[in-house]
Amino acid sequence: MFDNLSEKLDKAFHVLKGHGQITEINVAETLKEIRRALLDADVNFKIAKEFTNTVKEKALGQNVLTSLQPGQLMVKLVKDELTELMGGEAEGIDLSGDPSVILMSGLQGSGKTTFSGKLANYLKNKKTKKPLLVACDVYRPAAIDQLHIVGDQIGVEVYSDRDNNDPVAIAKAGISHAKSTGCNVVIIDTAGRLAVDEQMMTEISNIHKAIEPQETLFVVDSMTGQDAVNTAKAFNDVLNFDGVVLTKLDGDTRGGAAISIKSVVDKPIKFIGTGEKMEAIDVFHPSRMADRILG
Numbered sequence: 363m364f365d366n367l368s369e370k371l372d373k374a375f376h377v378l379k380g381h382g383q384i385t386e387i388n389v390a391e392t393l394k395e396i397r398r399a400l401l402d403a404d405v406n407f408k409i410a411k412e413f414t415n416t417v418k419e420k421a422l423g424q425n426v427l428t429s430l431q432p433g434q435l436m437v438k439l440v441k442d443e444l445t446e447l448m449g450g451e452a453e454g455i456d457l458s459g460d461p462s463v464i465l466m467s468g469l470q471g472s473g474k475t476t477f478s479g480k481l482a483n484y485l486k487n488k489k490t491k492k493p494l495l496v497a498c499d500v501y502r503p504a505a506i507d508q509l510h511i512v513g514d515q516i517g518v519e520v521y522s523d524r525d526n527n528d529p530v531a532i533a534k535a536g537i538s539h540a541k542s543t544g545c546n547v548v549i550i551d552t553a554g555r556l557a558v559d560e561q562m563m564t565e566i567s568n569i570h571k572a573i574e575p576q577e578t579l580f581v582v583d584s585m586t587g588q589d590a591v592n593t594a595k596a597f598n599d600v601l602n603f604d605g606v607v608l609t610k611l612d613g614d615t616r617g618g619a620a621i622s623i624k625s626v627v628d629k630p631i632k633f634i635g636t637g638e639k640m641e642a643i644d645v646f647h648p649s650r651m652a653d654r655i656l657g
């Protein structure tokens with residue numbers, strides 16, 4: 363995960379970690395390398411620039427030049443700043459409803475269906491939760507099949523209605539079904555497209571307005587970097603979602619989406635997907651991620 367970024371940041375600190383006199387030039391060079399590493403990770407130019415400016419100010423404020431271990435101090439400053447940029451504290455999801463309704467949004471292929479299954483499984487394992495999965499993709503029969511396969515695999519019921527082509531009606535019927543069968547969490551999987559388009563946005567917005575979910579999660583493929591950030595912005599403008607799910611982190615060597623998405627949409631990353639298996643789900647902890655990135 364984010365191996366390229368970790369390697370480049372490690373190299374950036376190389377000079378400061380060596381012995382001998384540290385000069386302002388060394389610090390400036392390190393900051394330049396950090397900025398370059400962030401840009402290579404597909405972090406937006408403005409965010410990378412602000413990041414290094416903040417680190418620079420803090421480094422000056424803490425007299426990095428005269429400190430005993432300037433390398434370690436810089437690593438700490440970068441780690442703290444990365445944590446802050448990725449959201450500070452971990453944020454959970456709202457499960458206060460009865461049932462709690464969780465709406466999934468995102469493009470096709472982002473990992474929505476897989477994540478819906480992972481989340482259902484994660485909640486089911488908490489014992490106090492009995493989830494229901496609802497299939498609201500009325501365009502691709504294969505998507506309904508896929509959710510049923512996932513449901514069977516984890517032992518969670520899936521509500522679908524292949525004769526109905528109104529996703530709002532299916533979502534509502536799913537929630538009623540949950541109430542009558544004692545399910546206390548409803549996870550609604552929706553249709554995505556390959557790119558943002560008006561019809562998809564209108565549809566997801568209609569579902570959102572009709573069911574008023576406790577949680578609206580935006581699912582996005584981490585490997586798509588700045589595209590992920592732009593897509594997040596488009597969905598957030600329409601849905602004002604509650605949190606982001608970053609999938610496929612296991613294949614992401616760069617990390618740009620994880621680093622910049624929070625500061626662009628001002629919504630926390632709540633979960634990450636780290637593999638295709640149902641168990642490959644984790645709560646996102648900004649500080650742990652920063653620790654991992656900086657080794």
Ligand code: GDP
Binds near residue numbers: 475
């Ligand atoms: P949807 O179209 O948004 O519902 O996306 P899917 O759930 O069908 O996922 C698309 C592909 O990504 C599938 O092949 C999944 O197995 C794969 N996938 C989903 N999440 C992850 C993940 O966290 N890691 C990896 N490596 N693959 C994932």
